[in-house]
Amino acid sequence: MLEKVMTTTKIVQMDSLSARELERLIFYCGGSGAKVAVIEDNRAFELRDRMLDELNSIKEIIRLNKVFPDPKVADIMEMADSIAGKGINIIIGIGGGSTMDSAKGVAAVLSNGGDLEDYLGNTPLRKIEKKSIKLILIPTTAGTGAEVTKFGVYTARTGRKYTLNNTLLQADIALLVSEYTYNLPAPLTAATTFDALSHALETLWNRNATEVSDRLAIEAAIYILRWMEVAYDNPVEGRREMLQGACTAGIAFNMTGTAAVHALSFILSEEWHIPHGVACAFTLEDVMRLNMQDENTRRKLLAVAHGVFGEGAEEPLLEGLFHRIVELKRKFRLPFTFADINVGLSAAELSPLFEKSLDDPKMSNNIVPVDMKIVKEIIAAKSL
Numbered sequence: 217m218l219e220k221v222m223t224t225t226k227i228v229q230m231d232s233l234s235a236r237e238l239e240r241l242i243f244y245c246g247g248s249g250a251k252v253a254v255i256e257d258n259r260a261f262e263l264r265d266r267m268l269d270e271l272n273s274i275k276e277i278i279r280l281n282k283v284f285p286d287p288k289v290a291d292i293m294e295m296a297d298s299i300a301g302k303g304i305n306i307i308i309g310i311g312g313g314s315t316m317d318s319a320k321g322v323a324a325v326l327s328n329g330g331d332l333e334d335y336l337g338n339t340p341l342r343k344i345e346k347k348s349i350k351l352i353l354i355p356t357t358a359g360t361g362a363e364v365t366k367f368g369v370y371t372a373r374t375g376r377k378y379t380l381n382n383t384l385l386q387a388d389i390a391l392l393v394s395e396y397t398y399n400l401p402a403p404l405t406a407a408t409t410f411d412a413l414s415h416a417l418e419t420l421w422n423r424n425a426t427e428v429s430d431r432l433a434i435e436a437a438i439y440i441l442r443w444m445e446v447a448y449d450n451p452v453e454g455r456r457e458m459l460q461g462a463c464t465a466g467i468a469f470n471m472t473g474t475a476a477v478h479a480l481s482f483i484l485s486e487e488w489h490i491p492h493g494v495a496c497a498f499t500l501e502d503v504m505r506l507n508m509q510d511e512n513t514r515r516k517l518l519a520v521a522h523g524v525f526g527e528g529a530e531e532p533l534l535e536g537l538f539h540r541i542v543e544l545k546r547k548f549r550l551p552f553t554f555a556d557i558n559v560g561l562s563a564a565e566l567s568p569l570f571e572k573s574l575d576d577p578k579m580s581n582n583i584v585p586v587d588m589k590i591v592k593e594i595i596a597a598k599s600l
C-alpha cells in the first residue's frame with residue numbers, strides 16, 4: 217500500500233510481457249517519434265531475445281550489451297558514446313542489477329554530458345543536475361531493487377566501486393515480469409535473494425531510518441524470508457513473490473541507503489570479484505549480531521521474527537531469526553569464511569584491505585558505529 221507513494225517510479229507487475237505491450241509503453245513515454253536503445257547483458261536469454269526481435273520488427277531499436285558484473289565506467293561510456301547524437305529519448309534496461317545500473321548510467325550521461333567518472337566519489341568533479349531521459353527498467357533477477365532506487369553502483373577506472381546517489385537517476389517505469397525470473401539458476405537465486413534480504417535488514421539498522429522506512433522494510437523482510445527458500449527450490453513458484461519482495465526492499469532502502477554489510481561487500485567485490493549478493497551474504501550474520509546490541513534494532517527485528525514465526529518470547533524469537541538466516545545461507549551454499557571464497561590471506565594481511573570501507577558513506581549509516589576494531593573482529597571471526 218505505502219509503496220505507491222514512496223517511489224516516483226511507476227511499478228507494474230505482470231506475469232509476461234509481449235512486444236506489443238512494450239511498444240505501447242514506448243509510445244506512452246515518447247510518442248510516435250520515440251527513439252529507443254535497449255541495454256541488456258550478453259548472456260543468451262531466449263525469452264528476452266524473442267520479445268526484443270519482435271519489438272524490433274515493429275519499431276527499430278538499438279541493442280547494446282556491454283554489460284558485466286560490477287559495471288565499469290569505461291563500458292558505460294562506450295555504450296553512451298555509441299548512441300550520443302542519435303536522438304535516443306528512451307532507454308530500456310532488461311537484466312539484473314548490473315544491467316539496470318548500466319542503463320541508469322547511460323541515461324544519466326546522455327542527459328548530463330561529460331564522463332560518468334566525474335560524478336563519482338565523495339567529492340565529485342560534477343553533479344547530476346538534469347533528470348535522466350525516460351528510463352524503463354525490467355529486472356530479470358529479484359534482488360537489487362535497482363528498478364526503483366536512485367542508486368547506481370559503478371567501478372571507476374581506479375578499480376574502486378562507488379555508489380552514485382541521485383533521485384534524478386531513478387527510472388520512470390519498472391516492469392516486474394515474473395516469467396523473466398523463472399528458471400534462474402540456484403546460485404543466482406541464492407545471491408540475489410540474499411541481496412534483497414540485506415536491503416531490508418540494512419534499512420532497519422540504519423541511522424536514516426524513519427517509521428515509514430521501518431514499516432516497509434519489516435514488511436519486505438518478512439515477505440522475502442517467507443519466499444526465498446521456495447524460490448530457491450522451484451523454477452517458477454515463489455518467483456513472483458520474490459520480485460515483489462525485492463522491489464519493496466528497494467523502495468525501503470531508497471529512503472535510507474544501505475549500511476555496514478554493503479560497505480564491507482564493496483571490498484570483497486573490488487579485491488576478489490565476489491558477486492554482489494554473495495558479498496552481502498558473507499558478513500550478514502556478523503553485522504546482524506553487532507546491530508542486535510541496539511535496543512531499537514532488536515525491537516524492529518522482533519517485528520520481523522513475529523511475522524516469520526508468529527508469537528513468542530523476545531529472546532528465542534530473535535535467536536530463531538538469526539539462526540534461520542544462517543541456516544538459509546548454509547542451504548544456499550553461500551560463504552561464511554575467507555577460506556570459502558578461496559582467499560588464503562591471514563587476518564593481519566586482510567585488515568589493511570578493509571580499512572577503506574570506513575570512508576564509505578554507507579558505513580556511517582550503520583546504527584552501531586563501526587570502527588577498525590569492529591572490522592578486525594569480523595575479519596578475525598571469518599579467518600578461523
Ligand SMILES: [Fe+2]
Pocket residue numbers: 360411414415478492496
Ligand atoms: Fe545490494
